[in-house]
Amino acid sequence: MTFQNELINWYQINKRDLPWRHTKDAYIIWLSEIILQQTRVEQGLPYFIKFLENFPTVNDFASATEAQVLKLWQGLGYYSRGRNMHKTAQIVVNNFSGVFPNLHDELLKLTGIGEYTAAAISSFSSGEARAVVDGNVFRVLSRYFGIDTPINSPAGKKQFFTLANELLYQDDPALYNQAIMEFGAMQCKPKSPNCGICPLSQGCFALNHQQVNELPIKIRKAAQRHRYLNYFICQEGNQILVRKRKAGDIWQHLYDFPSIETVNESALNEENFISSVKESFGQNTVFTHLTSRKHILTHQIIHLRFFVLKNYIFNFNKQKELNWVSLDKLDELPQPKVIHDFILEYL
């Protein structure tokens, strides 16, 4: 049996029953594909269901506010996906009469849709012959064909993309694309793949050369950067001061609190730290430590400290991103996971 037929055969026996596999509706497939970018099926599935319930059609999605979209997205990470979906939904409504495109070249123009997602939506929705190349495909091809070009190098991406399209099963691109990804996710897993019961073991280069644990090759990224965010909780009766985060940093357009970033874990009684707080919030400012958190992102390790602030002064003309909200409305705002957890525990 050919490589392609082995994969398809394996898939038809072992595939999971996932909701987005029962439709060719480009809108629903788009929803699932964006949610599943860099996200495990188990983590994304509840969000897919929630989004489809709240936005049954692309028109419903486009009519929402960005804050409503981000609130639904809260906790899933990579929030630009949510913001880009909102933009794309509005483009589809305004420029495509609400009919979601299902051809590769049209999809690729939309924001948030790259090569992988354009191939996925177009093949699943319209049957277009475009090979998907995601983390699963890199791994399966790298191991089976013994390719040691780093998958995150430009040369590697080109090589794997070319090979994937040569291998694409022309009779049913959608079925083959599903099959190779599912095979990578469930059988040819990153750690301890089930080579003992693998239908492709005989022709697998990595297995036959004891390189299963070495392939695929990936270039290491730079170490994480440490950041120290000091948050200030300002409460007046039922009102609390929040900040909408701006472009150019993490958690764009999500809400947290006024803060001061320091270059290191400055001691609480350090003159330097005290004076910078007073410089920002007035000489009479008093702050007391409430709690601390550590939050780990892909490129940053964030050390958070929370303080209660009293006798402060804010210049709202200069800090337009600050706003008072009542405590009972606080949970309506989209928040970073670590901030949301803090609020649940302390407010």
Add this chain to the structure above:
DNA sequence: AAGACGGGGGA
């Protein structure tokens, strides 16, 4: 070509 961008889970 390299970095930035979240959060969760497995070994």
Add this chain to the structure above:
DNA sequence: TCCCCAGTCTT
């Protein structure tokens, strides 16, 4: 700890 996850966008 480290790696990976149905990647994309920006610099």
